[in-house]
Every structure is written in C-alpha cells, then in structure tokens.
Amino acid sequence: MSSDAELIERVDLPTVALRTKLFRGLADASRLSILDALRAGSLSVGEIVAITGLSQSNASNHLRCLSECGLVAGEQRGRFVHYRLSDPRLNELLVLADELLGETACGVDACGNYGAR
C-alpha cells in the first residue's frame, strides 16, 4: 500500500531501539556516577556507595541494571563484590561525550526540556 512513492529510506527501527536503550542506561546521574567511579579501577559496592553518595539499595539496583546490560562486570571476592567497567570503549565513549560537551554541545546545560532529576 501507500503506492510506489516509497523511495524514502526509513529509519532502521530495531537499531534505533537498541541505541535508545544503551543511551537510556547512560542517561542517569546515579549510573553515570558509578561508571565514572569505576574508571579508576574496580571497586566494591561499599566503596561505590561511599564515593557516589548513593544509598546502598539504590546503588545495588543500578549495579544490577548496569551488569545485566553488560556495561559493568562483578566478581565476588569473599563477602565483597568488586565491579569494573567491562569494556574500555565505555571510557572512550565518556571521553567523546566530554569533548562534545566542551564544544558544540555546550547548550546542553541550558536546555530546559529535561532536568537534572
């Protein structure tokens, strides 16, 4: 239907949906705090809580989310669990983001469409 005038290349929805979920995983101050803390190396949950200031249950919830998504990896050591970034390219992504924020995307802080929850 809608005839032959369909020469427009539609957006690839599944791909876009995947990207959306990845960026949504990153679009939260708590999760970004955790990821930022882990850039220096692996940390236990307690250390993450101390560094980020998140509540224990909140941090744990976000860690589960990040872990399921494959962005961080946890390893049990005694009664501690140590988490680390699962891919160095995650660090690259953050660096690239900071570069953008430093230049063209500098209007982001002033954008009132969504706030700093």
Added chain:
Amino acid sequence: MSSDAELIERVDLPTVALRTKLFRGLADASRLSILDALRAGSLSVGEIVAITGLSQSNASNHLRCLSECGLVAGEQRGRFVHYRLSDPRLNELLVLADELLGETACGVDACGNYGAR
C-alpha cells in the same frame, strides 16, 4: 565534620550532571531517529517527518530540543528549515555506541529495567 577519614575522591557532580543531560538528550527513540536520518546529510522538517514517521509537532519539539542542546543546527531556506548534525563527532559517538552494542553491551536488549517506550 565527618572527620579526616575523607580520603575518598568523590564523584565530580557538575560534570556528571552535564553528561547525564547529554545522554538523556540521546536516550529517546524519536531523537535518535532524527539524528540517524541526519547522518546522511541535511534534511527539511518535512523530510524528517516522512523518514522517521513522527508527527509534525512531535518532530518539531524534538528538533527544538536538539537544536537548543547544540546537537543539530537549523538553517532557514525559503519556507523550509534544513537541519544538519552540528558536529561530526556525534556520528563517531553513534558508531562507538554500535560497536559496544555489538559486543560487550549486547545484554542491553534483554535488560528489562527500562523499556522501549
């Protein structure tokens, strides 16, 4: 207060907040569709509507958001407004995201913590 045991390097909150806003700008299927469409070159709003399938007002709202944030730039030509990506590094960011999704972050699609709105 809280004594001298403050050797912990706390997360830099303003920086994290900025990154959060940038990623939140990217964490939406509609906006990502628009950005993806613009990777091929500049497009008018009408073309963007046709390609993404978004409603006109919805697309316009997202374009304003993306424009204010500095991620896209619009130029008036006659009664049309043509938008383009304002920085090629935005494209790099998307490529990097796809790389991550292809490998370590492949759990993202299965992550049920947040959905594909």
Added chain:
DNA sequence: GCTATATATCATTCGTGACTGATATGTCGA
C-alpha cells in the same frame, strides 16, 4: 490582500522508572 504550505508553540494526558525503607540472602569470624 488572501490562501496554502511549512514549521513552531502550547496545554493536557499518561506511562515509565528512580528513590526510599524494609526485608532477604549470603559470607565471614568467634
């Protein structure tokens, strides 16, 4: 001037997901 087309703005609705507090699981030392 008037009409049609292109884009922008505004108010409202409604679902998603972040946080809290309490509780459960699990691991170590005595």
Added chain:
DNA sequence: TCGACATATCAGTCACGAATGATATATAGC
C-alpha cells in the same frame, strides 16, 4: 551456631518527560 557485616531484592510512592491535538507564526504564490 550465632551475630555482624556486605550485598541483593521487593513493594510502594511520586515526578519527569514523551506524545497528542489544537492553535499560532511565517513564508511563498496568486
């Protein structure tokens, strides 16, 4: 086995922001 510590899970609350539909602005052609 028991108590203390580390982490995980769960239910409930509440605010953010995405989409819609109607309306406003703007530009071009007649």
